[in-house]
Amino acid sequence: MNSCDLLTTPHYIFKSLSAFNIIFFLLLFCLQMDWQGQKLAEQLMQIMLLAFAVIAFASGYVMASFQMMILIYAGGVVLTTLLTIPNWPFFNRHPLVWLDSSEAEKHPKPQPSSNVTQKKKPVKK
Amino acid sequence: MHSFGYRANALLTFSITILALMCAMASLSDNFNSPTPSAQVQVLNINWFQKQPNGNDEVSMTLNISADLQSLFTWNTKQVFVFLAAEYETPKNSLNQISLWDGIIPSKEHAKFWIHTSNKYRFIDQGSNLRGKEYNLTMHWHVMPKTGKMSADKIVMPGYRLPVEYR
Numbered sequence: 001m002n003s004c005d006l007l008t009t010p011h012y013i014f015k016s017l018s019a020f021n022i023i024f025f026l027l028l029f030c031l032q033m034d035w036q037g038q039k040l041a042e043q044l045m046q047i048m049l050l051a052f053a054v055i056a057f058a059s060g061y062v063m064a065s066f067q068m069m070i071l072i073y074a075g076g077v078v079l080t081t082l083l084t085i086p087n088w089p090f091f092n093r094h095p096l097v098w099l100d101s102s103e104a105e106k107h108p109k110p111q112p113s114s115n116v117t118q119k120k121k122p123v124k125k
Numbered sequence: 126m127h128s129f130g131y132r133a134n135a136l137l138t139f140s141i142t143i144l145a146l147m148c149a150m151a152s153l154s155d156n157f158n159s160p161t162p163s164a165q166v167q168v169l170n171i172n173w174f175q176k177q178p179n180g181n182d183e184v185s186m187t188l189n190i191s192a193d194l195q196s197l198f199t200w201n202t203k204q205v206f207v208f209l210a211a212e213y214e215t216p217k218n219s220l221n222q223i224s225l226w227d228g229i230i231p232s233k234e235h236a237k238f239w240i241h242t243s244n245k246y247r248f249i250d251q252g253s254n255l256r257g258k259e260y261n262l263t264m265h266w267h268v269m270p271k272t273g274k275m276s277a278d279k280i281v282m283p284g285y286r287l288p289v290e291y292r
Contacts, residue, residue: 032127032128033127038127041132042135045132045135045136045139046139049136049139049140049143050143053143053144053146053147056147057147057150057151060151060200061151061154061200063200064199064200065200066151066200066201066271069147069151073143073144073147077136077140080136080140081133081136084132084136085129085132085133085136086129087129
């Protein structure tokens with residue numbers, strides 16, 4: 001289920017929001033990223049978390065403070081969450097280009113051949 | 126990674142895996158610490174020494190305990206539990222351990238201390254074997270880390286002797 005389906009969203013939610021807010025919300029949380037954006041988001045997440053873990057461990061060890069390590073890492077996780085989870089515009093710089101419909105008509109869908117249907121029937125017995 | 130939920134899930138699992146790894150490394154880093162604790166105990170006075178009506182010997186003593194356990198503390202140490210036990214051998218038991226005093230050390234600043242006290246817990250033998258008995262005072266401690274395995278060690282201080290007569 002996609003929680004962002006416009007048809008199932010109650011109207012009273014929209015009444016309290018301006019058009020700008022709705023568009024912003026849809027852009028950040030509902031629309032799907034393009035392929036390049038997904039790869040970028042995953043790599044960014046992994047690199048940022050690892051970098052913050054190294055920084056947190058090193059500073060915690062040097063300052064002899066376990067709490068400092070946890071705080072720095074928690075800060076890093078929050079920052080990574082803000083940067084990689086919403087669907088920011090920079091994740092959508094490579095939109096998929098679909099073929100024009102006139103192009104599709106030139107290459108019609110292959111029709112299922114009669115051989116295939118004959119083969120299936122004996123299996124169903 | 127195509128939707129909000131997938132990215133949130135991936136981030137949560139990856140970040141918690143790394144957190145577990147960091148805790149394991151913090152626990153392993155304790156192995157680089159080689160502690161050199163020290164402890165001295167003086168028995169200042171035997172307050173009284175008597176046989177209970179049921180036949181068990183009981184002693185009350187005044188102790189002066191001083192210890193430096195600062196080297197036990199690392200960045201991964203939550204607290205140290207320390208207790209002083211009298212240990213001796215009787216014909217019935219090869220090892221008798223009687224806790225006389227204990228304490229919880231919450232931080233490195235409190236780990237170097239001395240305390241002048243009578244025994245916090247009663248020193249009662251199982252039977253009547255304490256007259257003239259030679260015993261050890263042993264400082265035991267348990268290190269409780271923030272993450273990882275608890276560890277325990279002790280310092281044995283031999284050569285204490287109880288009086289030959291009740292008083």
